[in-house]
Amino acid sequence: FLFDYQVESTSTNETVKTLFKTTLHRPILATTEKQTQGRGRRGRVWHSPYAQNCYLSLGYRFNAALSELSGLSLVVGLAFAEALSELNFPVELKWPNDLYLNGKKLGGILVELEGTFDAPCDVIIGVGLNVNMPLNDDGTEQIDQAWTSLSQYKGEVVDRTHLLLIIIPKLESFLAIFEQQGFTKFAQLWPQYDRYIDQAVNIISAEKVITGIAQGINEQGELLLQTEQGLLNISGGEISLRP
Template identity: 40%
Template sequence: MTLRSLLSTLADGEFHSGQALGEALGVSRAAIWKQLKKLDELGVRLHSVKGRGYRVAGGLDLLDPQRIEAGLEDGVRARLGPIALALSLPSTNEAALQGSAQGGGGGRLYLAERQTAGKGRRGRTWVSPFARNLYFSLVWDFAGGAAALEGLSLVVGLAVRHGLMDSGVEGIDLKWPNDLLVDGRKLGGILLEMTGDASGQCQVVIGVGINVAMPDEVAAEIDQPWIDVRTAGGVSPGRNLLLAAVLNRLVPSLERFSEQGFASFRAEWEACNAHQGRQVVLQTSRVQIQGRCLGVDDKGALLLETEDGVQACHGGELSLRGLE
């Protein structure tokens, strides 16, 4: 018996006695008890009632590679490698980087039900409770090195936005360079990390986090306004179909980006730019720049109209916010 087998049985949200669980999974009640204790370590809250057994109130929407693959378009499925799914990881990006270092090919997808050290930009922690949101990293091969990757985070944001819209989520804006917002609150984020030759053949780990059904008990850990798919789009199709919808948009976008670069996406990105035409403040490690956001250039750099003229600002350790 594996812990995943026990989770799959409890996923229905119904009560299961220790004896019934042991019989269903072919192990002793003592073995079941040991596994149940491990669920608490994962952050899975068990409801126990004497005489009835154990349940996970509300059930669990567990990730399933077969269900994800069933939701993929044929061309997308053909471009993806094996899906690596873990119950818990420090971070999917870290797992993907390790896989790349060991010779894992592009197209490999890394998923986790929970991250214990999920990463956001600028060293922030990405709050990652068990089986509630989406945390995934996709490894993709690129030629041309770092120079050919300009604007990639914006393209990924567009693709994720389209996938979420296909799943019924409306009103999504994009915040340069890599956040998805609804009503000014963060729905998702993107973290890109490159490995390989900075001037030639390289791989990019595309890390994506999407808030799907954030539990109230972890909300206090989030240090900025946030929203989830459940709140923004009503009923979610489930995390497996939601992820498939995102991948169905992301993979073709990556192929198009490899051939055409960011310029062909520019107008589309500006049409959903959260700060288009607005006064903003851009904070770098050294200075603060205030101006009006004119959009982006053909390489994805942010264009700010300032007192000193139009400045093109490239990604990095930057923070952008609108002025009230």
């Protein structure tokens, strides 16, 4: 890894984008204590106060075309879920890429692409994880959903360095397996962490809302949704799942 640590940055995804242009080194791991322009999915802000949480981005080159990388954000979520479960945090995943603890949002993943859709493909995998953020932190009232942090769950401060020492090797090995063997293994692992399996959900995209019962995922990482029209396969992108 080329490791980049900053006390403050706009967004670690931006740090990786800049490093992609200035170095040939891959993979890159960028972390920071605070983001001034932390981004969530669908144009939202990611609240990123100083020295409390983990904000990290991994710059990774896949020897594959983008079309072969469906399921990537699920693989990243699963690496976090496995690592955090080993540390006794019973994390659940919301398809395609949110981490939940105690039914509240713990973290999120923002995957971005730099360059072309053809192989090799440089991707930026950004993850924000609420670690020690207290409920009354300034600015948290703007978070638009119920959220939690590892320290709220555990009732004590959690060591972020220790966390990353468990999470990063897990992430590295999951990405290597994904690159070499594809998504199959992860499709088998997913049900253990699936927060909405067998539940009624709404899939919301720019054009429409589809209602159905979530049935887990298929071998490509697409969501299986039982609707009145039959079983639909829903692929990721700019959509969201709501109970």
